[in-house]
Amino acid sequence: xxxxxxxxxxxxxxxxxxxxxxxxxxxxxxxxxxxxxxxxxxxxxxxxxxxxxxxxxxxxxxxxxxxxxxxxxxxxxxxxxxxxxxxxxxxxxxxxxxxxxxxxxxxxxxxxxxxxxxxxxxx
Amino acid sequence: xxxxxxxxxxxxxxxxxxxxxxxxxxxxxxxxxxxxxxxxxxxxxxxxxxxxxxxxxxxxxxxxxxxxxxxxxxxxxxxxxxxxxxxxxxxxxxxxxxxxxxxxxxxxxxxxxxxxxxxxxxxxxxxxxxxxxxxxxxxxxxxxxxxxxxxxxxxxxxxxxxxxxxxxxxxxxxxxxxxxxxxxxxxxxxxxxxxxxxxx
Numbered sequence: 162x163x164x165x166x167x168x169x170x171x172x173x174x175x176x177x178x179x180x181x182x183x184x185x186x187x188x189x190x191x192x193x194x195x196x197x198x199x200x201x202x203x204x205x206x207x208x209x210x211x212x213x214x215x216x217x218x219x220x221x222x223x224x225x226x227x228x229x230x231x232x233x234x235x236x237x238x239x240x241x242x243x244x245x246x247x248x249x250x251x252x253x254x255x256x257x258x259x260x261x262x263x264x265x266x267x268x269x270x271x272x273x274x275x276x277x278x279x280x281x282x283x284x
Numbered sequence: 285x286x287x288x289x290x291x292x293x294x295x296x297x298x299x300x301x302x303x304x305x306x307x308x309x310x311x312x313x314x315x316x317x318x319x320x321x322x323x324x325x326x327x328x329x330x331x332x333x334x335x336x337x338x339x340x341x342x343x344x345x346x347x348x349x350x351x352x353x354x355x356x357x358x359x360x361x362x363x364x365x366x367x368x369x370x371x372x373x374x375x376x377x378x379x380x381x382x383x384x385x386x387x388x389x390x391x392x393x394x395x396x397x398x399x400x401x402x403x404x405x406x407x408x409x410x411x412x413x414x415x416x417x418x419x420x421x422x423x424x425x426x427x428x429x430x431x432x433x434x435x436x437x438x439x440x441x442x443x444x445x446x447x448x449x450x451x452x453x454x455x456x457x458x459x460x461x462x463x464x465x466x467x468x469x470x471x472x473x474x475x476x477x478x479x480x481x482x483x484x
Binding site: 174175177203204206207208210211212214215217218219221222225226228229230232233236237 | 336
């Protein structure tokens, strides 16, 4: 009997919230053994206390809410700035592309007309 | 330790309405959501970290993540459950980053009074010293504490715990077993006549 008690006590922490008590021999032992029943009661009490602990909320420092809201405001500003930059990126890139293309065209035309002038001089 | 009641917050319907407005981009509603839920978020962060500064950092980080990913909140679970999962994940990351093992603060609220001669078994649940449970939880290694807090206090499933802590479901079951056993030993020690308290 003592050996079985030892075996069952080892299982109790996992069995306490299991209504089937796992194996049949475990449940039948628990029905007859007062020592193991007492042990099970302790685990049930423990679970009850832990469940009730959720209602007990430790008071946070008084400045926590302000810190959270300030942090979020900063994040909001950062995100707004990022999205603004993101939106203005497209016209900005188009502007650069147009500028580069214009300069390129100008250089191409200039090079081409200089070449023609040389040909004319030689001719 | 002083306690604020958790049930002072908004009811579920009001909170859901605010979350929807916040999701649509209403910053005032988001602020109201924070005001309504931050005590609970802090409570979980504190239970997991057992340190006021760490709990504040974790809570702030959690709301930052909530803000960033609120658009992805589908409402499959309640907002509170979603928030708790984020807090749990942030706490796990925070503790891993800090490489904490056991954490003892000088703050007297976390000091366990080992000379207390009272027998907790004789006390009813209502008059039980909550500090004693908090102290017993604080005594647990963080990896065991995280699982027992999430499962037995916050009613997470093993699957959710495994996901948020980055471990297997089998590992959460083993850790829960060990954590409960340790808590039982600390909170309900076996009295042996003529000797010190011993645990079974």
